[in-house]
Amino acid sequence: MATLRLNGIHKRYPNGITALHGIDLSVADGELIVVVGPSGCGKSTLLRTVAGLESISDGELMINEQRVNALEPAERDIAMVFQNYALYPHMSVFDNMAYALKNRGTPKDEIRRRVTDTARLLDLAELLDRRPRHLSGGQRQRVAMGRAIVREPQVFLFDEPLSNLDAKLRVQMRLEIRRLQKRLGITSVYVTHDQVEAMTLADRLVVMNGGHVEQCGTPMMLYAQPATRFVASFLGSPAMNFLPVTAHRDGVVLPNGVEVALPDMLSEGRAATLGIRPEHLVEATSMADAAAVLDVTVEMLEPLGADTLAYTRLPGLEEWLVVRLDGAHAAREGQRLSLAFAVAHCHVFDSQGARVPLAEPETQACQ
Amino acid sequence: MQYRRPGLDRLSHALLALCCLLFLLPVWLAFTASTHTLGALYSQTASLWFGEAGWDNYRHLLSGSFGGLGTDVLTLLINSTIMALGIAIGKIAISVLAAYAIVFFRFPFRRLCFWLIFITLMLPVEVRILPTFEVVADLGLLDSYAGLILPLIASATATFLMRQFFLTVPPELVEAARIDGAGPWRFLRDILLPLSKTNLAALFVIMFLYGWNQYLWPLLITNDADYLTIVVSLKRLLTSTDGLVPWQNVTTTAVLAMLPPVAVILLMQRYFVKGLVDSEK
Amino acid sequence: MAPQLGIVLVFFFWPALQAIEQAFYVEDAFGLSREFAGLANFEAVLSDATYYQALGTTLVFSLAVALGAMSIALLLAVMADRVIRGARVYRTLLVWPYAVAPAVAGVLWLFLFDPTLGLISSLLGNVGIDWDHKLNGAQALALVIMASVWKQMSYNFVFFLAALQALPKSLLEAAAIDRAGPWRRFWTIIFPLLSPTSFFLLVMNSVYAFFETFGTIDTVTSGGPGGATTTLVYKVYQDGFVGQDMGSSAAQSVLLMALVGGLTWFQFRYVERKVQY
Ligand SMILES: Nc1ncnc2c1ncn2[C@@H]1O[C@H](COP(=O)(O)OP(=O)(O)OP(=O)(O)O)[C@@H](O)[C@H]1O
Numbered sequence: 022m023a024t025l026r027l028n029g030i031h032k033r034y035p036n037g038i039t040a041l042h043g044i045d046l047s048v049a050d051g052e053l054i055v056v057v058g059p060s061g062c063g064k065s066t067l068l069r070t071v072a073g074l075e076s077i078s079d080g081e082l083m084i085n086e087q088r089v090n091a092l093e094p095a096e097r098d099i100a101m102v103f104q105n106y107a108l109y110p111h112m113s114v115f116d117n118m119a120y121a122l123k124n125r126g127t128p129k130d131e132i133r134r135r136v137t138d139t140a141r142l143l144d145l146a147e148l149l150d151r152r153p154r155h156l157s158g159g160q161r162q163r164v165a166m167g168r169a170i171v172r173e174p175q176v177f178l179f180d181e182p183l184s185n186l187d188a189k190l191r192v193q194m195r196l197e198i199r200r201l202q203k204r205l206g207i208t209s210v211y212v213t214h215d216q217v218e219a220m221t222l223a224d225r226l227v228v229m230n231g232g233h234v235e236q237c238g239t240p241m242m243l244y245a246q247p248a249t250r251f252v253a254s255f256l257g258s259p260a261m262n263f264l265p266v267t268a269h270r271d272g273v274v275l276p277n278g279v280e281v282a283l284p285d286m287l288s289e290g291r292a293a294t295l296g297i298r299p300e301h302l303v304e305a306t307s308m309a310d311a312a313a314v315l316d317v318t319v320e321m322l323e324p325l326g327a328d329t330l331a332y333t334r335l336p337g338l339e340e341w342l343v344v345r346l347d348g349a350h351a352a353r354e355g356q357r358l359s360l361a362f363a364v365a366h367c368h369v370f371d372s373q374g375a376r377v378p379l380a381e382p383e384t385q386a387c388q
Numbered sequence: 389m390q391y392r393r394p395g396l397d398r399l400s401h402a403l404l405a406l407c408c409l410l411f412l413l414p415v416w417l418a419f420t421a422s423t424h425t426l427g428a429l430y431s432q433t434a435s436l437w438f439g440e441a442g443w444d445n446y447r448h449l450l451s452g453s454f455g456g457l458g459t460d461v462l463t464l465l466i467n468s469t470i471m472a473l474g475i476a477i478g479k480i481a482i483s484v485l486a487a488y489a490i491v492f493f494r495f496p497f498r499r500l501c502f503w504l505i506f507i508t509l510m511l512p513v514e515v516r517i518l519p520t521f522e523v524v525a526d527l528g529l530l531d532s533y534a535g536l537i538l539p540l541i542a543s544a545t546a547t548f549l550m551r552q553f554f555l556t557v558p559p560e561l562v563e564a565a566r567i568d569g570a571g572p573w574r575f576l577r578d579i580l581l582p583l584s585k586t587n588l589a590a591l592f593v594i595m596f597l598y599g600w601n602q603y604l605w606p607l608l609i610t611n612d613a614d615y616l617t618i619v620v621s622l623k624r625l626l627t628s629t630d631g632l633v634p635w636q637n638v639t640t641t642a643v644l645a646m647l648p649p650v651a652v653i654l655l656m657q658r659y660f661v662k663g664l665v666d667s668e669k
Numbered sequence: 670m671a672p673q674l675g676i677v678l679v680f681f682f683w684p685a686l687q688a689i690e691q692a693f694y695v696e697d698a699f700g701l702s703r704e705f706a707g708l709a710n711f712e713a714v715l716s717d718a719t720y721y722q723a724l725g726t727t728l729v730f731s732l733a734v735a736l737g738a739m740s741i742a743l744l745l746a747v748m749a750d751r752v753i754r755g756a757r758v759y760r761t762l763l764v765w766p767y768a769v770a771p772a773v774a775g776v777l778w779l780f781l782f783d784p785t786l787g788l789i790s791s792l793l794g795n796v797g798i799d800w801d802h803k804l805n806g807a808q809a810l811a812l813v814i815m816a817s818v819w820k821q822m823s824y825n826f827v828f829f830l831a832a833l834q835a836l837p838k839s840l841l842e843a844a845a846i847d848r849a850g851p852w853r854r855f856w857t858i859i860f861p862l863l864s865p866t867s868f869f870l871l872v873m874n875s876v877y878a879f880f881e882t883f884g885t886i887d888t889v890t891s892g893g894p895g896g897a898t899t900t901l902v903y904k905v906y907q908d909g910f911v912g913q914d915m916g917s918s919a920a921q922s923v924l925l926m927a928l929v930g931g932l933t934w935f936q937f938r939y940v941e942r943k944v945q946y
Pocket residue numbers: 034035036038039040058059060061062063064065066067214
């Protein structure tokens with residue numbers, strides 16, 4: 022059982038690209054941290070520096086408060102599950118799982134016991150003699166997991182382990198990973214670019230962008246109080262609506278002159294962005310103390326069953342305004358709607374993209 | 389979905405069969421000639437059927453020195469085998485190590501080494517035969533197995549093929565092995581070599597044939613009949629007497645010189661084809 | 670790494686450098702002394718009529734071998750590819766000449782065409798053709814070419830068959846739907862798609878004809894009669910090892926290296942790019 026701590030980790034590749042600009046993160050014993058971010062933001066690099074597959078240019082990596090910067094991957098006592106599984110194609114499932122143990126000189130009968138135990142845990146007992154190419158995608162995924170688990174490592178690292186599976190298997194394996202991780206209680210770092218996976222798996226979520234940590238905290242906290250416009254746009258589907266606004270005496274004003282009443286927080290005349298999630302826009306008739314009412318025209322509808330997404334247009338604005346309506350709503354294309362939203366659901370970002378706190382902020386650092 | 393044309397198919401079969409026979413003809417004639425006596429051979433044009441000498445020519449050539457060669461065919465076969473195996477195994481061992489270093493390790497002058505080796509791809513032994521001969525003579529390696537084998541190992545073809553294969557090994561596999569605690573040697577032994585089995589077999593076939601069929605090099609550096617190879621001995625047999633060419637001996641030796649490489653290629657055809665066709669890429 | 674480098678250095682670069690050095694010296698007949706001769710060796714080689722004869726022979730020989738071996742192989746491969754059943758059997762029946770040494774191939778064909786007891790030479794005699802490659806230079810060259818084509822054909826066959834079998838079937842089906850007959854299909858679709866393979870084989874066949882046929886030439890004709898089958902490589906050997914003229918032979922080696930290097934460079938730079946469709 023272990024803790025993991027990153028202090029100001031920098032990674033510069035030999036070709037001059039700086040992929041990590043000082044990452045601070047600490048992972049508690051048994052915690053599952055999920056790292057999300059767009060492609061190329063440095064997620065894999067982060068994981069690989071922790072694994073020891075890439076050297077650390079600057080900063081400190083601590084496992085159990087021991088500095089491990091200089092240790093070889095095998096000496097760090099970590100296990101990693103790769104996106105393409107990286108199973109040894111010429112070895113049976115048993116040998117794949119046993120390889121690391123053999124290399125450490127674990128006695129034969131102990132290897133056999135641990136591999137069979139793990140195989141049972143993962144429903145692989147029938148498959149131990151097969152070669153990887155005779156397994157289905159989901160089974161390969163489980164073997165990759167098994168190879169990691171059988172080592173009983175201090176830290177688990179996952180690099181997009183589910184992205185080669187079809188949608189249904191992905192949901193199933195997601196649950197299974199969660200169950201196993203809780204049951205074994207192994208400290209884990211899990212990289213994905215799938216935000217649903219991120220939200221559902223994480224004890225804590227780390228959103229990265231361009232080699233920086235944008236924000237970290239529980240999934241619900243990041244969803245409710247995104248610290249930057251980037252985090253706000255990254256989490257949630259469909260994405261948050263963003264409207265350009267100018268600060269005003271009693272709040273902000275939209276380009277078409279509609280005023281939104283908000284607590285005083287920006288000096289008058291400054292440009293800002295107002296963010297509202299699609300599900301927080303409701304019909305004006307059902308809300309008493311709305312921050313503002315927007316008159317929009319429905320241009321397109323996307324019925325999803327439980328919900329219907331309405332793509333609407335606000336006169337004088339270029340942006341779509343996406344609204345999540347009830348599935349039973351009788352909206353038609355071309356129809357006019359009056360939408361309202363509450364102050365509590367408003368997110369305001371300054372011109373640098375940083376959140377402007379409307380109420381007293383709750384903060385939670387990554388350390 | 390293509391139009392089937394039975395007529396065209398039959399024509400194809402017929403032509404293919406005919407060509408197979410035509411290709412076989414020179415070998416068949418040599419084989420039948422090797423069962424005739426010298427007198428019988430010269431009493432008619434080459435016969436398409438076996439003669440009365442049976443296996444006598446073979447027995448005779450395998451057991452004693454003949455035709456002014458100063459050695460028997462068995463020695464020649466053994467020399468050829470040593471040379472072919474030495475070249476095949478030597479090339480494979482060296483090129484596996486070199487390709488392994490080039491693909492999986494970062495070290496100073498890596499690019500330079502790479503280019504030094506790959507320039508050798510361009511120039512076959514035949515071009516640099518004379519100076520190579522002098523170097524080998526200076527090293528005192530004339531009339532020795534080392535002299536036969538070493539200069540021919542210095543070709544880059546096999547290195548290039550192994551490199552191409554190693555480049556297809558996913559980097560994650562290397563990383564997984566590192567995390568699993570496999571050092572460089574263990575990785576080579578446990579993962580890389582087992583994965584390259586087919587390629588190694590293919591390479592072995594190609595290099596064995598290459599070694600067995602060498603002509604110019606062994607011709608130059610062997611004077612001593614004890615180091616003569618069977619392929620080279622043919623020319624000496626052809627020109628050994630001033631009178632009639634001893635065709636019964638020549639054809640017998642030619643058949644024996646063909647047997648091992650043809651057996652290798654037919655037995656390992658699958659690997660051979662794969663090795664050849666892969667090497668194009 | 671180190672062993673390969675060592676061998677490459679000792680048996681490749683050292684000789685190459687020595688050849689270059691030697692090309693600038695003349696040696697006396699006993700190899701006891703030598704003196705710097707500048708470009709004299711090169712001038713001697715380049716003003717020697719037999720060198721140009723060898724160059725011409727090499728070009729005719731290489732072209733004939735490459736075209737002969739490739740066209741036969743392509744024809745057979747196309748037929749083997751279309752018969753579906755039996756393609757592998759035919760491959761087995763046609764692949765083995767590759768394993769036969771060039772020198773052995775030479776001996777087999779020499780026997781077929783032996784003026785006194787050869788089967789084919791006597792058949793030719795019946796139709797009034799006098800066959801004696803020991804006297805007739807054109808016949809000698811033809812014989813060497815036939816033996817070389819015989820051996821090289823199987824190599825080309827393996828490649829063409831593999832390339833044909835790897836062609837996307839959907840393309841041929843599309844052509845068949847467009848009512849293109851087998852002949853049109855071949856020239857308008859298959860042949861252009863085979864161009865990378867053909868180009869590769871052209872290179873490999875030229876290399877083969879240049880160098881590996883040494884054994885065939887030596888056993889069949891020893892470069893004769895009258896130099897009719899002396900190729901550039903054979904001449905290096907003859908002048909250096911038989912004639913003991915090291916300076917000239919070295920100069921020829923250097924010219925040959927330059928020629929091969931230049932051709933390789935040319936291939937990579939120009940031709941290969943054009944053949945990619
Ligand atoms: N070996 C390398 N050498 C040089 N630059 C690299 C290397 N690996 C990654 N990079 C660069 O570092 C940056 C971060 O890459 P990384 O692979 O960590 O992104 P990622 O977040 O995992 O993206 P993805 O979601 O696409 O997997 C990218 O700009 C990438 O080009």
